Amino acid sequence: MDLSFQPATRLAAQLRAGEISALELLDHYIARIERLDPRINAVVVRDFDRARDRARALDAGGDRTAPLFGVPMTVKESFDVAGLPTTRGHPELLAHRAGTSSLAIRRLEAAGAVVFGKTNVPVDLADWQSYNPVYGATSNPWNVAHTPGGSSGGSAASMAAGFAGLELGTDIGGSVRVPAHFCGVFGHKPTWALCPMTGDPATSPAAPTDISVLGPIARSGADLALSLDVLAGPDPAETGLTFNLPPPRTTTLRDLRIAVWSHEPGQETDAELVGKIDELAAFLEREGATVSRTARPPFAARDAYHLFLKLLDSAWSGRLSEQQLADRRAAAARRSPDDMSADAIMLRCVDMPHRMWIGLNERRTRFRRAWSAFFQEWDVLLCPPIGTAALPHRQDGATWERSLTVNGHTIAYNDLLFWPGMIGACHLPASIAPIGFTQAGLPLGVQIVGPIYGDRTTIAVAGMLEQDWLGFTPPEGWE
Amino acid sequence: MDPTFLSATRLAAALRAREIGCRELLDHTIARVERLDPRINAVVVRDFDRARTRARALDSATDRSAPLFGVPMTIKESFNVAGLPTTWGAPAFRDSIATGNALAVDRLLDAGVVLFGKTNVPLMLADWQSYNAIYGTTNNPWDLALSPGGSSGGSAAALAAGLTGIEAGSDIGSSIRNPAHFCGVYGHKPTWGICPPLGQSLAGNVSQADISVIGPLARSAEDLATALDVMAGAEAIEAGWKLELPPPRATSFKGLRVAVMTDHPLSEVDASITGKLTELADFLRREGATVSLTARPDFDLARGHRLYIEMLRATTSARNDVAAMRHWRAEAERFSRDDTSYYAMMARGVSMTHRDFLLANEQRQRMRRQWAKFFRDYDVFLCPVGASPAQPHDHQGERWERSITVNGHRVPATDQMFWAGISCFYLLPATAAPLGFSPDGLPIGVQIVGAQYADRTTIEVAKLLETAWQGFVPPPGWE
Numbered sequence: 001m002d003l004s005f006q007p008a009t010r011l012a013a014q015l016r017a018g019e020i021s022a023l024e025l026l027d028h029y030i031a032r033i034e035r036l037d038p039r040i041n042a043v044v045v046r047d048f049d050r051a052r053d054r055a056r057a058l059d060a061g062g063d064r065t066a067p068l069f070g071v072p073m074t075v076k077e078s079f080d081v082a083g084l085p086t087t088r089g090h091p092e093l094l095a096h097r098a099g100t101s102s103l104a105i106r107r108l109e110a111a112g113a114v115v116f117g118k119t120n121v122p123v124d125l126a127d128w129q130s131y132n133p134v135y136g137a138t139s140n141p142w143n144v145a146h147t148p149g150g151s152s153g154g155s156a157a158s159m160a161a162g163f164a165g166l167e168l169g170t171d172i173g174g175s176v177r178v179p180a181h182f183c184g185v186f187g188h189k190p191t192w193a194l195c196p197m198t199g200d201p202a203t204s205p206a207a208p209t210d211i212s213v214l215g216p217i218a219r220s221g222a223d224l225a226l227s228l229d230v231l232a233g234p235d236p237a238e239t240g241l242t243f244n245l246p247p248p249r250t251t252t253l254r255d256l257r258i259a260v261w262s263h264e265p266g267q268e269t270d271a272e273l274v275g276k277i278d279e280l281a282a283f284l285e286r287e288g289a290t291v292s293r294t295a296r297p298p299f300a301a302r303d304a305y306h307l308f309l310k311l312l313d314s315a316w317s318g319r320l321s322e323q324q325l326a327d328r329r330a331a332a333a334r335r336s337p338d339d340m341s342a343d344a345i346m347l348r349c350v351d352m353p354h355r356m357w358i359g360l361n362e363r364r365t366r367f368r369r370a371w372s373a374f375f376q377e378w379d380v381l382l383c384p385p386i387g388t389a390a391l392p393h394r395q396d397g398a399t400w401e402r403s404l405t406v407n408g409h410t411i412a413y414n415d416l417l418f419w420p421g422m423i424g425a426c427h428l429p430a431s432i433a434p435i436g437f438t439q440a441g442l443p444l445g446v447q448i449v450g451p452i453y454g455d456r457t458t459i460a461v462a463g464m465l466e467q468d469w470l471g472f473t474p475p476e477g478w479e
Numbered sequence: 480m481d482p483t484f485l486s487a488t489r490l491a492a493a494l495r496a497r498e499i500g501c502r503e504l505l506d507h508t509i510a511r512v513e514r515l516d517p518r519i520n521a522v523v524v525r526d527f528d529r530a531r532t533r534a535r536a537l538d539s540a541t542d543r544s545a546p547l548f549g550v551p552m553t554i555k556e557s558f559n560v561a562g563l564p565t566t567w568g569a570p571a572f573r574d575s576i577a578t579g580n581a582l583a584v585d586r587l588l589d590a591g592v593v594l595f596g597k598t599n600v601p602l603m604l605a606d607w608q609s610y611n612a613i614y615g616t617t618n619n620p621w622d623l624a625l626s627p628g629g630s631s632g633g634s635a636a637a638l639a640a641g642l643t644g645i646e647a648g649s650d651i652g653s654s655i656r657n658p659a660h661f662c663g664v665y666g667h668k669p670t671w672g673i674c675p676p677l678g679q680s681l682a683g684n685v686s687q688a689d690i691s692v693i694g695p696l697a698r699s700a701e702d703l704a705t706a707l708d709v710m711a712g713a714e715a716i717e718a719g720w721k722l723e724l725p726p727p728r729a730t731s732f733k734g735l736r737v738a739v740m741t742d743h744p745l746s747e748v749d750a751s752i753t754g755k756l757t758e759l760a761d762f763l764r765r766e767g768a769t770v771s772l773t774a775r776p777d778f779d780l781a782r783g784h785r786l787y788i789e790m791l792r793a794t795t796s797a798r799n800d801v802a803a804m805r806h807w808r809a810e811a812e813r814f815s816r817d818d819t820s821y822y823a824m825m826a827r828g829v830s831m832t833h834r835d836f837l838l839a840n841e842q843r844q845r846m847r848r849q850w851a852k853f854f855r856d857y858d859v860f861l862c863p864v865g866a867s868p869a870q871p872h873d874h875q876g877e878r879w880e881r882s883i884t885v886n887g888h889r890v891p892a893t894d895q896m897f898w899a900g901i902s903c904f905y906l907l908p909a910t911a912a913p914l915g916f917s918p919d920g921l922p923i924g925v926q927i928v929g930a931q932y933a934d935r936t937t938i939e940v941a942k943l944l945e946t947a948w949q950g951f952v953p954p955p956g957w958e
Contacts, residue, residue, distance in 0.1 A: 191719060206844035207837070234720075237851055240670065240932025244721035318837030325834075355796040355804060357833040358686075362797075365686035372716040453719025 004032060004162030005474045007220035008071045008227070011165045012112070015070035022055035022062070022070030025165075026114055029072045033117070033163050036478065039144060042157040043074055043117045043164075044135035045084055051116030058114065066112030067226055071165040074158045076151075077118040077135075078125055078170060079105055079214075080200040089123035089132025096203070103198040104168060104214055104231055111230040113166065119154025124319075125170065127399055128178050128391065128416065130154055137393060140183060142442055142475045146390040149179030155217045156183035160443075161478050166227060167217040170197070173312055174386055174420025176215045177447060180432040182390035184443025185472060186462055187217045188224040191453050192427035194243075195228075196235040210315040211308075211424050219472040221463030224431060228455055245453055248460035249379045253468060254288035256461065259295035259374075261383040266302065267418045268406035269387045276436040276444050277382060283469060297374045299367055305418050307363055308425035309342055312417075313349035314357050325350060331400065342414040343400035368426045368452065375451035380461050382446050384419045385432055387411075389442040419447060429455040433462040435470055443473075482507060484953045486699035487550045487645035487706070491591065494537075494549035501534040501549035504644075505593055508551040512596070512642050515957065518623060521636040522553055522596045522643070523614035524563050530595035537593065545591030546705050550644040552592040555631050556600045556614070557649060558693075559678040560584055567681050568602040568611025581678025583647060583693055583710050590709040592645065598633025603798060604649065606878055607657050607865070607892070609633055616872060619661060621921055621954045625869040628658030634696045635662035639922075640957050645702055647710065649679055651691040652791060653864065653899035656926060659696055659911035660864035663922025664951060665941060666696040667703040670932050671906035673722055674710040689794045690903055698951045700912060700942035707934060724932055727939030728858045732947070733767035735940070738774040738853075740862045745784055746897035749867040749885045751917035756861065756925060759914065762948060776853040778846045780901070785819050786839050786846075787900035792828025793836050799829060821879055821893040847905050847931070854930030859940050861925055864911050866895040868921035898926065908934040912941035913949045922952075 003011075003025070014020050030051075033043050051072070058070050080086050080098035087093040105115060120130045120138040130153025131137035138154050140146040141161040148157035152169025156179030159167050169176040171189040180187025195214050198204070216227035233243040250256050262277040263269045285291045297304075320328070332347035374381075387406055396402060402413035423430050429452070432445045446465070450458040466472070482490060482504055493499050509530075512522050530551070537549050559565050559577035566572040580588070588594065599609045599617040609632025610616035617633050619625040620640040627636035631648025635658030638646055648655045650668040659666030669692050676693045677685060695706035712722050729735045739760045741753040764770045799807065807829040814823035831839075853860070870883045870892075882889040902909035907928055914925040925944075929937040945951075 194719065201848075205841055206848060207841045237848075238932070240673070240722060240724050240934075242721045242723050243719070245719050314833045315837075317832075317834035318841065320834070352833045353796070353804065354793040354831045354833045354836040355799065355829075357836070358688075358794070358797040362684055362686045369685060369716070452716060455719075 002162070002479060003028060005219060005472070008068060008166040008218060008223045009220065011071050012067065012069050016064050022058040022114060023052060025070060026051055026055045026072045026116060029164055030116065036161060037163065040139040040141055040148070040157050040161060041136055042119050042138050042148070042154040042161065044120045044154060045077060045118035047081070047084055047116055050083070051114050055114050058112065062112065067230060068108065068166065069112035071113050073108060073113045073115045073166045073168070074117040074119050074155070074164040075105065075115055075168040076155050076170060077121045079118070079168060080204065081105055081115060081118065084118060086203070087134050088125060089121055089134055091134050094134055098200045099202055100200045102200065103196055103235065107230050108168065119158050119167065121152070121154060122150045125151035125175060127151065128174070128386070129393065131395060137395070139393070140390050141478055142184065142390065145392055146442065147182065147393050149182035149390060151175040152217060153179045156180050156185055156187070159183065159185040159217055159219055160475055162474060166223055168214060169217050170212065170214045171424065172209070172212040172315065173417055173424060176217060177385045177420055177430060177432045180217055181385035181445030182443065184434045184445070184475070185217060185219055186221055186224055186434070187432040188215045188228060188455070188459055189213055189424070189430045190215050190228060190232065190455050191429045194455065195231040198235055210311060211427070212315065221433065221459055221466045224459045224462060225456065228459065245456055248456045251460065253284060253464050256289040257377065257379045258284055258289050258291050259378040259381045260291060260293050261296065261381060264301050264418070267387065268409050268411050269384050270389060271407055272438045273384050273389065273444050277384060277446055280435050280446060280469060281382065287468065292378070295378055297367070297370050299370060301422060304367055304422045304425065306345055307360060307367070308421035309345045309417065310349050310360050311364060311425050312421065313346040314352055314360070317349070341412050342417055343412055347400065364425055371426050371428060372451055375454065379450070380458055381449040383449065385445050385447040386419050387416050389438045389444055423447065423449050427452060429458050431458040431462040433465045434472060435465065483511065483641040484698060484951070487547055487697055487702040488699065490550050490644050491546065491548045495543045501537040501593060502531065504549065505530055505534040505551050505595060508643065509595065515640060516642055519618040519620055519627070519636050519640055520615055521598050521617050521627070521633040521640065523599045523633060524556060524597035526560070526563055526595055530593050534593045537591070546709065547587065547645065548591035550592050552587065552594050552645050553596040553598050553634070553637050553643040554584065554594060554646060555634050555648045556597045557604055557679055558584055558647065560594060560597065563597060565681065566613050567604055568600050568613055570612050572681060573613055579678065582675050582714055583679065586709050587647065598637050598646065600631070600633060601629045604630035604654060605795070606630060607653070608872065610874060619869050620957055621663065621869065624871055626661070626872050628661035628869065630654035631696060632658045635659050635664050635666070638662065638664045638696055638698055639954055641953060645706060646696040647693060647706070648696050649676070649691065649693045650903060651688065652896060652903070655694050655696060656864045656909060656911040657899070660924030661869035661922070663913050663924070663954070664696060664698055665700055665703055665913070666911040667694045667707060667934065667938060668692055668903060668909045669694045669707060669711065669934055670908045673934070675714045677714060690791060690906070692903070700938055700945050703910065703941065704935065704938045707938065724935050726935055728933065728936045730939060732763055732943060735763070735768040735859070736857045737763055737768050737770045738857045738860045739770060739772050740775065740860065743780065743897060745781055746866050746894040747885050747890055748863050751868060752863050752923050755915045755923060756863065759861070759925065759948065766947065771857070774857060776846070776849045778849045783846050783904060784897050784900055785824055786843055787904035788821065788824040788896060789828035789831060790836065790839050790843065790904070792825045793831040796829045804830060821891060825879060843904065850905050850907060851930060854933065858929070858936055860928040862901060862928065863898050864924045864926045865898055866890065868917045868919070868923050902926065902928040907931055908937050910937040910941045912944055913951060915949050
């Protein structure tokens, strides 16, 4: 395989062995970005000169035992990198430069990574596409008429197009998982609060946001495992805690106990995706895994989903401006009280009393405990990452005004939150692995969900699928 | 050997060495409860038969290594103990019998205690007194006309009266520290989150409330250290983190960096307490400690107090029904947003939106960073636990309408919430230890506040004071 599409772990091994220098590899990726990125517009902030200095320094005397020694990385635009802008799609923030890098960036750099650019996002990281007035729209390398997803859309596109060795995204409603699935790459949404999100103290919130996490996007399961070890662990301020993730529950498909939830009545999921997950389930059964197609946690999926919508909107509410609040109040007033669509449920949360949030949190904690009991019987749950493959670009109106067609039925755009949301609300870890393609040639992924702190198990299963079912495939025409 | 007022650690050693039998010690303790508790009404739920069976079993045990082996224990009524009522003093829960043990109860039983009863609380644990319609009123063993404090008032009274070996309580607004101070015993409010409160709840709630913690009360500082080790640590399903509390920063006064604050404009403190604290500061200086009377964290403590009251009342607002919420919203609207009277802050807090809660939380998080910075320069911060020694029973009206006597005049009882919040609002550990006696012979305590996770440091300082300054003294007339 061309160097461009190798996993970060392989690149690090070659760099360590001196088969290629950090500067050579960086220049290789920079040349690709200069030649090919105009097609998809993924790497929107470029920091090539400083990166070359750093690569030269690593070549001259860097610690070659560092796990990501010399691996060129791009990261989602929303992370602070000292000296670069962090805009989250807002033009008025473009002139500002971060003074301090996010803790995650500092950890990756301490592990030897060479961060040389930042990748595109939607405004406020709030869409399954990645376009904004600062940087424009990012396209999917598998088909440039389609979105790579969002909000870590530039991240997944950069991985699929072979623009860097590793990526870092964030996820509150599928923002790591959906783009990984749309672009045919691997992604991991860690257990909530495992990887601290501390940013530049001058401009970032000090308090963590419920449900929101950061996580790696990569071209192999092994890369997810390695980067999780780099990213996880308490903020240095939390000196009384250490990180204690259990090892993967099993290392072979044969020993796995797998619950498969490929579709849910009342929630449209594209038939091609459902079919592919069912095919995978049949394969796993043939491989000797224990597979159930009916095992479910003991609560209604719809209840867990609606709970997520309310918790998501609550979590976000602290960041809304007065104008955004007013817009949401007005939009809520236009909805009928009987409207149980995703958007109506979210909009109605606009002035939620804290008392009501306490009740929601109590329910979530109960669901979380029910999941823990579920995962005593099952090692992982396999389900869709979201209800469709990559969507065609569209930039009409607000997300809550959009609809789309799945399996011939019209659904609200934001009702796609079902699969990612139900999992995120309960803080569970979930890895995405590629599992196939639609007839139109768009990638399909599976969401591998595990118990709280079972991150190493979901990543190990992604690695097993990579080995025995399907790994990363580069899109055609990106040599 | 009269075991009555010995520390739990000392009792466990005597039991381990068979200087006294578990059954013998339990019977001694039960006899005291039957003879003396009518004076103070502290041990309001009694479980003598099961305790005798357990004590007999322990007497024939070969493994006597458990840290609290055979120690007779009572626990705050709010903890679930299978087969016993958990009512929080609320008549609606009069017949509510727990079906399982709180996690802390299981851990303490595993550590060898013989649990034989539960101790009194105020209604919904919401007072610095301990009376309710189910169990009546608990008195202070130092003076029956006074309250033992609350909400862990029965806990502290039982320890001071020699009716139990060790206790556990809970604290969201000084509920461990205040009764320890009023009764002349030790209490430790742990760093938030390190002692899982599962099963210390009404109606089977499982989520952990903000600010609220559980922790031990005892007759010696060493007992606090032992019980904290037993009660702390993630529950099994949260075991992706491991608690590793750092050792005490100092084991002698020499070189200990101490900041002392005896008073604050928001809460006038009785001269009996400020005088004794000033004496202690001089003593520590003579013992070789570095003492500052002016060092403070770099933020406005008055602003922090306002946030504390608002977030505390938002956190406890779950107890209100819809009609009560409507009432508090209307009350909040009567006051300007700048009104910092207790009632206005409370009304605002109860009816707070979740968005406002998040904004307040962000401010608190920044204040926590300032405390962290402060504790790089100082090991402990010493201050009052409350504004006065124990006060007479007062069951009139609402809590926020009552006053107490400080320096000979009446001040609002709620002023001293300032001393409650100074540690717990910022999630910091705080140990209450005996400081001395007022001119009237009433016990007074000192609050020893430390950095997040520095629980062993605050307890160690209490231990040093116990030897060199003031230890537990039994009240007269309780032989």
